[in-house]
Amino acid sequence: xxxxxxxKNLRTHFVKNKRIIRAxxxxxxxxxxxxxxxxxxxSGCGKSMTSLSIMGLVPSPGGKIVEGEIILDGVNLLDxxxxxxxxxRGKDIAMIFQEPMTSLNPVLTIGDQLTSVxxxxxxxxxxxxxxxxxxxxxxxGFSDPTKMMKNYPHRLSGGMRQRVMIAMAMxxxxxxxxxxxxxxxxxxxxxxxxxxxxxxxxxxxxTSILLITHDLGVVSELAERVxxxxxxxxxxxxxxxxxxxxxxxxxxxxxxxxxPSIEGEIKRLQSIEGNVPAPGSIIQGCKFAARCSHAFDRCxxxxxxxxxxxxxxxxxxxxxxxxxxxx
Amino acid sequence: xxxxxxVEFTNRPTLLEDHQLQPHDSIxxxxxxxxxSNKLAVIGAIxxxxxxxxxxxxPWLAPQDPSKQxxxxxxxxxxxKYILGADNLGRDTLxxxxxxxxxxxxxxxxxVAGSIFIGTVIGAVAGYYGGKLDAVLMRFVDAVISFxxxxxxxxxxxxxxxxxxxxxxxxxxxxxxxxxxxxxxEFLSLRSAEFVLAARTLGIRNSRIIFSHILSNAMxxxxxxxxxxxxxxxLAEAALSYLGLGIQPPIPSWGNMLQSAQNPQVxxxxxxxxxxxxxxxLITVLAFNFVGDGLRDAxxxxxxx
Numbered sequence: 080x081x082x083x084x085x086x087k088n089l090r091t092h093f094v095k096n097k098r099i100i101r102a103x104x105x106x107x108x109x110x111x112x113x114x115x116x117x118x119x120x121x122s123g124c125g126k127s128m129t130s131l132s133i134m135g136l137v138p139s140p141g142g143k144i145v146e147g148e149i150i151l152d153g154v155n156l157l158d159x160x161x162x163x164x165x166x167x168r169g170k171d172i173a174m175i176f177q178e179p180m181t182s183l184n185p186v187l188t189i190g191d192q193l194t195s196v197x198x199x200x201x202x203x204x205x206x207x208x209x210x211x212x213x214x215x216x217x218x219x220g221f222s223d224p225t226k227m228m229k230n231y232p233h234r235l236s237g238g239m240r241q242r243v244m245i246a247m248a249m250x251x252x253x254x255x256x257x258x259x260x261x262x263x264x265x266x267x268x269x270x271x272x273x274x275x276x277x278x279x280x281x282x283x284x285x286t287s288i289l290l291i292t293h294d295l296g297v298v299s300e301l302a303e304r305v306x307x308x309x310x311x312x313x314x315x316x317x318x319x320x321x322x323x324x325x326x327x328x329x330x331x332x333x334x335x336x337x338x339p340s341i342e343g344e345i346k347r348l349q350s351i352e353g354n355v356p357a358p359g360s361i362i363q364g365c366k367f368a369a370r371c372s373h374a375f376d377r378c379x380x381x382x383x384x385x386x387x388x389x390x391x392x393x394x395x396x397x398x399x400x401x402x403x404x405x406x
Numbered sequence: 407x408x409x410x411x412x413v414e415f416t417n418r419p420t421l422l423e424d425h426q427l428q429p430h431d432s433i434x435x436x437x438x439x440x441x442x443s444n445k446l447a448v449i450g451a452i453x454x455x456x457x458x459x460x461x462x463x464x465p466w467l468a469p470q471d472p473s474k475q476x477x478x479x480x481x482x483x484x485x486x487k488y489i490l491g492a493d494n495l496g497r498d499t500l501x502x503x504x505x506x507x508x509x510x511x512x513x514x515x516x517x518v519a520g521s522i523f524i525g526t527v528i529g530a531v532a533g534y535y536g537g538k539l540d541a542v543l544m545r546f547v548d549a550v551i552s553f554x555x556x557x558x559x560x561x562x563x564x565x566x567x568x569x570x571x572x573x574x575x576x577x578x579x580x581x582x583x584x585x586x587x588x589x590x591x592e593f594l595s596l597r598s599a600e601f602v603l604a605a606r607t608l609g610i611r612n613s614r615i616i617f618s619h620i621l622s623n624a625m626x627x628x629x630x631x632x633x634x635x636x637x638x639x640x641l642a643e644a645a646l647s648y649l650g651l652g653i654q655p656p657i658p659s660w661g662n663m664l665q666s667a668q669n670p671q672v673x674x675x676x677x678x679x680x681x682x683x684x685x686x687x688l689i690t691v692l693a694f695n696f697v698g699d700g701l702r703d704a705x706x707x708x709x710x711x
Contacts, residue, residue: 134606136603136606140536140537165609166609167609168606168607168608168609169607169608169609169610170609173607173608174604174607174608175604176603178600181599181601182603183604184601184605184622184623185623186623187618187622195610195614195618196608196609196610200609248608
């Protein structure tokens with residue numbers, strides 16, 4: 080599979096009160112064409128900053144991409160001017176958000192919001208854009224899209240709004256859809272519908288999806304590969320099967336153990352001891368060592384590198400470094 | 407494979423319920439209902455309707471030419487010939503009030519339109535971009551507010567002839583600071599709204615986000631401040647006219663009608679002469695304030711009807 084998006088050594092830093100916060104601290108990963116990748120981690124681990132970095136919308140002043148490349152279809156997005164990025168956002172990369180209740184403009188109709196995006200990117204006439212918008216609304220499951228066009232967002236339920244957001248994001252046929260916790264704010268029944276819809280649409284338009292979430296249930300539903308982030312770094316990359324069958328990094332194991340399971344005997348849920356290190360704190364050695372039950376001397380002194388296990392597997396942990404050395 | 411929309415039809419009462427509603431009714435209906443529940447605001451609106459209507463139709467409503475002087479009839483009391491009396495040059499007060507309404511309202515509307523425009527652009531840019539630009543623009547606003555504007559106003563009006571245009575320009579140039587602060591505040595809170603980020607991720611340009619997405623959300627407070635502002639400008643025009651620096655005779659404005667009546671002998675002897683223009687100013691400003699308050703409540707989503 081050829082790569083649609085390659086992120087190389089991306090570093091996004093924030094300066095707050097003269098302290099540097101390394102929100103994204105050197106991450107590398109690829110997304111193939113049509114592939115769905117999940118970016119998993121606790122709050123504050125840099126997931127959302129990664130997505131905003133890809134979008135070129137790092138909050139400024141304060142935030143800045145200091146290093147790295149984000150290559151979409153052979154073009155480094157960081158080399159583009161702001162004007163050129165206007166053409167990328169919404170056209171090549173689109174994004175949907177966690178809070179469907181607030182991510183639509185309350186005073187514009189659904190139709191206005193949809194058509195303005197379509198007209199901007201596809202350079203269609205008002206009439207053609209209308210048709211396209213209606214088509215998109217139908218595609219995401221509205222029974223009467225023509226009427227829906229004239230509605231204001233406040234009359235829609237959360238699930239309906241998230242569908243509108245998806246319609247908007249997909250309206251210009253993006254190559255990559257970034258979904259930032261797309262189902263977190265929705266009811267469980269609606270969650271399933273929305274996930275199903277995203278799956279369906281990504282298959283239909285062969286859109287790659289970068290799914291950002293902390294919900295491993297959603298991950299197993301949608302993703303093919305998983306990137307686990309901790310404190311701004313990638314700690315493990317694995318296919319979905321490998322991740323659930325044989326998680327390597329102690330943090331990943333902790334994450335999986337903290338998900339309640341329906342099958343098997345009822346056990347006490349495990350949680351990961353301790354907290355995510357405060358943003359901006361300087362940690363020697365492995366960033367996870369303080370919470371890791373396997374930590375040994377080396378972990379406190381040196382910082383582990385991301386070890387490539389095989390083509391689709393990588394982990395940042397000394398436990399596996401020793402194994403490699405022994406072989 | 408079942409398409410998601412088949413699940414949709416059967417399982418989603420919200421969708422079906424939505425079909426029974428008329429599109430468009432909600433936001434404006436709710437606002438209208440809230441507005442109508444405020445008695446004073448309704449009275450204000452009716453008054454304004456009458457005042458603006460009679461100003462527009464002044465040529466047809468006025469019984470006489472407002473500048474026709476009949477010196478023999480000077481200071482005649484209200485009666486058959488002059489419904490609201492005549493002034494010290496024997497001009498019909500009612501006719502002058504009607505034509506004066508045109509001038510006073512024109513000054514009010516035009517200068518507020520100007521100041522709202524300046525204030526909105528500066529406030530929007532400052533609030534949306536923030537940072538240094540915001541700091542510079544807001545210090546500029548502080549500077550303009552700190553100007554002894556009344557004296558500057560008087561000076562400006564003296565240098566440039568006090569015509570309708572100068573008055574409007576002067577009021578617009580000094581009146582925008584409040585709007586700028588208000589709009590900046592709205593933009594500061596709205597720019598971090600998720601729908602703004604969502605719009606940005608869809609590649610919508612900053613200019614469009616500012617003037618279409620955010621401004622439409624800030625329209626309520628802007629309209630309210632404009633409404634209240636018109637009342638303020640009418641008062642200010644009256645004050646300037648009273649000093650003889652407003653609209654110059656023979657063009658009637660409510661302010662200069664009051665001014666020509668300020669002679670105490672005239673005032674005591676002919677009570678109708680200062681009373682009616684004063685009363686019109688009072689009523690009009692009051693009506694604008696009532697309407698402004700009503701609009702504020704109607705636009706405020708936190709106040710339920």
